[in-house]
Amino acid sequence: MPHVRTGAERLAADPSLAGGGRLGLITNPTGVLPDLTPTADALQAAGVKLTALFGPEHGLRGTAQADGAEGDTVDERTGLPVFDTYRLPGRELDRVVAAAGVDTLVFDIADVGARFYTYVWTMYDLMESAARLGLRFVVLDRPNPLGGTVEEGPPLDPAYASFVGRFPLPLRHGRTAGELARLFGLDVDLTVVTMEGWRREMTFAETGLPWVMPSVNMPTPDTALVYPGTGLIEGTNFSEGRGTTRPFELVGAPYADARFAPALSALGLPGVRFREVWFTPTFHKHAGTPVRGVQLHVHDRDAFRPVLTGLALLHVARTLYPDDLRWQGPDLFLDRLWGSGTLSRCLEEGADPRELCPPPGRPEGSLLYR
DSSP states (O other): OOOOOOOOHHHHHOOOGGGOOOOOEEEOTOOOOOTTHHHHHHHTTTTOOOOEEEETTTSSSOSOTTTOOSEEEEEETTTEEEOOOEEEEEEEEHHHHHTOOOSEEEEEEEOOOOOOHHHHHHHHHHHOOOOOOOOEEEEEEETTEEETOOOOOOOOOGOOOTTTSSOOOOOOOOHHHHHHHHHHHHHHEEEOOOOOOOTTOOGGGGOOOOOSSSSSTTHHHHHHHHHHHGGGGGSSSSBBSTTTBBBEEEETTOOOOOTTTHHHHHOOOTEEEEEEEEOSSSSSTTTOOOEEEEEEEEESSTTTOOHHHHHHHHHHHHHHHHTTTOOOOTHHHHHHTSSSHHHHHHHTTTGGGGGGGGOOOOOSSSOOOO
């Protein structure tokens, strides 16, 4: 099957697309060509003057769990210095970038299409740093694994901006990293090396590209599909399935009971069915404790609405277990994930949070692909 030609593949074939000079590559395990050659190796082999690597959350090698990184090191394959960028504030980030001695920052990381996934905010922060330092910024574009025909959920309230959302995007944003870079409108010398052959309606399987886990708890495209909704569970004491082989497809809690799965099934949510399960997380919430809950089975990905489904999960959990369900994390993390205080208030008042979810729309503005 012919594959989508990514920005990384195009740059490896034509290094002039990056404009020359000393390049710093922002990447992780997803930065590969279709034959799984790491982008850094391919660029070096093509004669690109690659002088530094920069790692996001989870690190250059992808070994760190959520909210973790790998620190500064040296990449044994390329011999290049690796600079950890995760959560560095503006001027400190500038200091790190300046110390790398690069003329251009190049971004090559696969996103998963959800606003609270942090890689595009690493891109955002480094674009701002490049603007302050007078550097060029190049995005090597990759497919949005959720496709590009649907956006779902309300936009971020700027008062709730954080590293899980810096720009007023909906939860499922329907754009590629290159489209987002254009949409952000930052005052930086920006080049997007676009893909060839990607269409907005494509599933990830239809791209012909290999799936490389974007992070340790994003093992499959099925995970990415449900994540814009079940990722909200992270802000509660319900388990979102971390510590299992199906994170974000499994949700539950020790206090859930036999009512949970039937109550969800009775809602008739589009494109998804719920199967009662028991699981014991090996780490994270409720580690070592048997948990009762559900597995999401998406049977119609075109009809499936992940954000609506995530709100329904929270609504049923709050309705059935009002004395047990709790918000957790720093600064009321549920509000940061949702992008405003409306969701936690709605749940606390006993209202149905699905009313907060506008009908899905189609992405508009700064689109690079049909």
